[in-house]
Amino acid sequence: MDFALTDEQRMLEETLTRLVTDQVSPEQRRLMLGASAGTSALWRTFSELGLLHMPFSEEVGGLGGDGTDLMIIMRALGRGLVPEAYLAGLVLPGQLLALTASDKQQARWLAPLLEGEHQLALAWQEYGARYDAFAISSQAIQRDGQWQLNGRKEVVLNLEAAAATLVTARLDNGKLGLFVVPAGASGTSTRIYRTIDDRPAGDLTLEHVTLPLENCLSEDVSTALAAVLALGRAALCAEAIGAMEVACDQTLAYLKERKQFGLPLATFQALQHRMVDMHLHLEQSRSMAILAATSLALPSSERDYKIAAAKAYCGESARFIAEQAIQLHGAMGMTEECYITPYAKHLVMFDHYLGDSDYHLETVSDLLKAA
Amino acid sequence: MNLTFSPEEQVFRAEVRHFLATALPQDISERVRLGRHLRADDHLRWQNILSEQGWLAANWPKEHGGPGWGPVQRHIFDEECAAAHAPTVVPFGVNMVAPVIMKFGSVEQQQYYLPRILRNQDWWCQGYSEPGAGSDLASLNTRAVREDDHYIVNGQKTWTTLGQHANMLFCLVRTDPHAKKQAGISFLLIDMQSPGVTVRPIITLDGAHEVNEVFLDNVPVPVENRVGAEGQGWTYAKYLLTHERTGIAGLGHAKQALRHLKSLASRIEHRGKPLLEQPSFRHRVLKAELELMALEVTNLRVIAAARDGGVPGAESSLLKIRGSELRQEISELTRRALGPAALPFFPAFLHGDDDLDEASAQNAAASAQYFNRRKLSIYGGANEIQKSIVAKTILGM
Structure with missing residues (x-):
């Protein structure tokens, strides 16, 4: 049992904390969000720091980072609400490639990803299936030595910046296949937008999209997809911890600074206890994020049980902290310019990424041991 | 980071489990399992067994006769005890007054009380709360007035858990009514058999007799039963609250x-x-x-x-x-x-x-x-x- 970070991990954490403090102020974040899609200066810095290699195994050219390393990175990104698609554009599609792609496919898609030459996206989600990655209706048919894809993928994060999108589709035999669809492929159309918490996203429509055989990464991706989504959920929990920390810190600072009735708000017991409740939610969620990060290598049902529990728990805490942060900032908490509001928005919408609390509580329920 | 227990810790868990399976009397664990209140004798029997095993003072360091366990082992021990329906060790002696005596008591107090606690010979209870001093404990009113080599103690303590079985009371008293609230408090060890000590049951809403009122009426307490310095009782009480x-x-x-x-x-x-x-x-x-x-x-x-x-x-x-x-x-x-x-x-x-x-x-x-x-x-x-x-x-x- 060990909660301490290794020396390397401590260095990584310090470096990232400094980077986020220096380069991702609210003002800088607004500028980044306004910039067009493409490789940014910050992404190049990520590359120089080895972050693009970190979460991948040495077999595929990565640095062999584990769940704790990913947690450190995601927490730091969460503290700055860093608008780079580290998870959506690199980790999730990259891990799926690492688990499914042939050497040749990895050379074509994974190697440049790790080198920072391109980004990717993962299109697993369809409104019709809600959060269930395995109940989708997009289809892939193999015909005349080619694959043909039809369907519509919704809220694909990092879609515009991606050189290609990994797309799940149902095969004739009922299994789930995984395909690389290059940006602008004939038959694709996109609608690009931002989510309400400012993440770049879009919908991807596939109409008779024809792909060569080599663009099929897997004809049975279920196991790999489940593993990658579990990793994504653990990473989101860690990112939310970073955002919760800032929401708590900023709210506390505001309570100490803001005066009403001639006294700082921090002197009022009703507000003190609310603030403590936020802190309690944060610490319990931190424990759950640690549980998730250290469960990635467990057998799949144990992994899914613990990570679902963590995602469900963090989802509720994140919303609680967000709502308290807004409330304790009073009317200022309702403004777009308030430091806290981007954090509050992400912490509420956290529940809509990779499954909400209700969805994950169902998973816990399915796997609950009676006694 | 990892959340798994080391092989040594797992061996320790197995050892504790085996001990509980063989040493914990079935009639006692059955009482605990059914949620029945334990009789004084149930507590004493189990604590004697633990004392024999050297595990009664699970939190104590080796030099005072404890097993020298670290926090992880103590956690494992607690977890296994709860799982086996073992009674919770009555904490007032072994986990509450003992650390204070170890840290602040005189050599004589250590030599007299600690071995008795270790051998389960005294039943301690806690004299902290008073009718007028609950959350605001430092406002306590029980007075101890020095007369030669004794304090004469007058006042009332309450919520004294299992005080009906106890023969010793550790007690916060006010020795200096003029000092600032926390500064006038001292820490006394009181023999419950002293004249002037009366224990009355308080029945809680579940019908149980778990807590008591303790009345102290001109109770003479030898000065050597004061732990540490006069007026420092609050510091010791706070130490206790942060200890382990x-x-x-x-x-x-x-x-x-x-x-x-x-x-x-x-x-x-x-x-x-x-x-x-x-x-x-x-x-x-x-x-x-x-x-x-x-x-x-x-x-x-x-x-x-x-x-x-x-x-x-x-x-x-x-x-x-x-x-x-x-x-x-x-x-x-x-x-x-x-x-x-x-x-x-x-x-x-x-x-x-x-x-x-x-x-x-x-x-x-x-x-x-x-x-x-x-x-x-x-x-x-x-x-x-x-x-x-x-x-x-x-x-x-």
Whole structure:
């Protein structure tokens, strides 16, 4: 049992904390969000720091980072609400490639990803299936030595910046296949937008999209997809911890600074206890994020049980902290310019990424041991 | 990071489990399992067995005769004891007054009291709260006036847990009424057989006699029974409150209670199906399960910090708040699970020696325990006080 970070991990954490403090102020974040899609200066810095290699195994050219390393990175990104698609554009599609792609496919898609030459996206989600990655209706048919894809993928994060999108589709035999669809492929159309918490996203429509055989990464991706989504959920929990920390810190600072009735708000017991409740939610969620990060290598049902529990728990805490942060900032908490509001928005919408609390509580329920 | 116990720790767990399986008398564990109050003799028998084994003073360092366990081993021990339905060791001697005597007591006090505690020869109780001093403990009024080589103590203590069985009382008294509230307090060890000590039961809402009032009427206490310096009692009391609080979440008890709840709710039928499958009930069980998972990791974080030399400070307040809330929620669900079977009340079975038919016996404690568990968020500093401590010490408000 060990909660301490290794020396390397401590260095990584310090470096990232400094980077986020220096380069991702609210003002800088607004500028980044306004910039067009493409490789940014910050992404190049990520590359120089080895972050693009970190979460991948040495077999595929990565640095062999584990769940704790990913947690450190995601927490730091969460503290700055860093608008780079580290998870959506690199980790999730990259891990799926690492688990499914042939050497040749990895050379074509994974190697440049790790080198920072391109980004990717993962299109697993369809409104019709809600959060269930395995109940989708997009289809892939193999015909005349080619694959043909039809369907519509919704809220694909990092879609515009991606050189290609990994797309799940149902095969004739009922299994789930995984395909690389290059940006602008004939038959694709996109609608690009931002989510309400400012993440770049879009919908991807596939109409008779024809792909060569080599663009099929897997004809049975279920196991790999489940593993990658579990990793994504653990990473989101860690990112939310970073955002919760800032929401708590900023709210506390505001309570100490803001005066009403001639006294700082921090002197009022009703507000003190609310603030403590936020802190309690944060610490319990931190424990759950640690549980998730250290469960990635467990057998799949144990992994899914613990990570679902963590995602469900963090989802509720994140919303609680967000709502308290807004409330304790009073009317200022309702403004777009308030430091806290981007954090509050992400912490509420956290529940809509990779499954909400209700969805994950169902998973816990399915796997609950009676006694 | 990893959350797994080391091979040595797992061997230790097996050793504790084996000991409990062979040494814990079945009639005692059965009483605990059924939620019946223990008789004085049940406590003494079990504590004598632990004392024989050298495990009674689980928190003590080796030089005072403890097993020298670290925080991880103590945690494992607590968890296994709860799982085996072992009685909780009465903490007032071994875990409360002993650390104060070790740290602040005279050599004579250490040589006299510590071996007696280790051998389970004294039954200690705590004289802290008073009718007018609860959360605001430092406003206590019990007076000790020095007369030659004695203090004459007058006042009233209350909520004295298991004081009816005790022969020793450690007590906060006011020795200087003119000093600032905290500064005039001293820490006395009082023999309950002294003239002027009267113990009266307080029956709690579950019908149990667990706590007492202790009246002190011109009680003579030898000056050598004062621990440390006069006027420093508050410092010692605070030391006690921060000492070794990693067990404060009651995690072993919460785990055991949740296991019991799930087992109960999967046996109880509701419209032809196990109650555990009824959606709204299941939802609450799941929420408790999640809270327990989070609490367990938080507890391990605090234990690991203590193991690595940190002092658990205000984190224990977090554990206390969330641990008590969780245990209360589980007791609420256990009572609800029984439905109408939660209504019958058999105090002579729960608190005494009366027999009861098997089916009624299994269910008898649920409601009484629910009411009893309300104490968890009140004692040891009410949860609201804990929140104020966190606000002050962690958040600097």
